Amino acid sequence: MSFKETINVNTMLGYFEGEIPVNYQYTLGVGGNKFFTALMEKGEFIASECTACGVKTIYPLIYCEECFAPIEKYISLGVEGELYSFTECHYDYQGNKYDKPHVLGLVRFPGVRGGIFHRIAGNMDSLRIGMKVVAKLKPKAERSGTIDDIICFETA
Numbered sequence: 553m554s555f556k557e558t559i560n561v562n563t564m565l566g567y568f569e570g571e572i573p574v575n576y577q578y579t580l581g582v583g584g585n586k587f588f589t590a591l592m593e594k595g596e597f598i599a600s601e602c603t604a605c606g607v608k609t610i611y612p613l614i615y616c617e618e619c620f621a622p623i624e625k626y627i628s629l630g631v632e633g634e635l636y637s638f639t640e641c642h643y644d645y646q647g648n649k650y651d652k653p654h655v656l657g658l659v660r661f662p663g664v665r666g667g668i669f670h671r672i673a674g675n676m677d678s679l680r681i682g683m684k685v686v687a688k689l690k691p692k693a694e695r696s697g698t699i700d701d702i703i704c705f706e707t708a
């Protein structure tokens with residue numbers, strides 16, 4: 553069977569047991585680097601703003617996804633946004649049950665595409681879609697330029 557043949561009967565599928573060592577290095581890219589540098593050094597979120605069509609995006613881009621123009625303008629969003637959606641999690645990524653549920657949510661910023669998915673302080677009953685939330689950041693001396701510089705978002 554060659555790679556060009558299509559498997560239409562799933563019982564024809566096979567697999568091989570074993571491990572494939574894969575080494576990789578994840579990079580943030582230029583826009584991601586700008587975002588996390590601003591977060592670490594200034595304690596603020598930044599978005600890209602396309603000067604050709606006006607689209608603002610978080611996480612910041614170096615090319616506009618709308619009109620493909622190079623991005624040269626980055627704007628501060630501060631650390632306050634709106635809770636766009638949220639959910640309660642009872643298990644971590646490894647399937648271990650939390651002692652108490654964690655709330656995760658998507659925080660968006662008015663007029664800006666995208667958002668930040670992160671921990672939300674509070675419980676499901678205390679939160680509402682659209683409510684103002686503000687990022688609680690680590691003290692500047694403890695920040696490392698990662699998403700963990702944000703401890704959580706809490707109600708403003």
Ligand SMILES: [Zn+2]
Nearest residue numbers: 602605616619
């Ligand atoms: Zn554009």
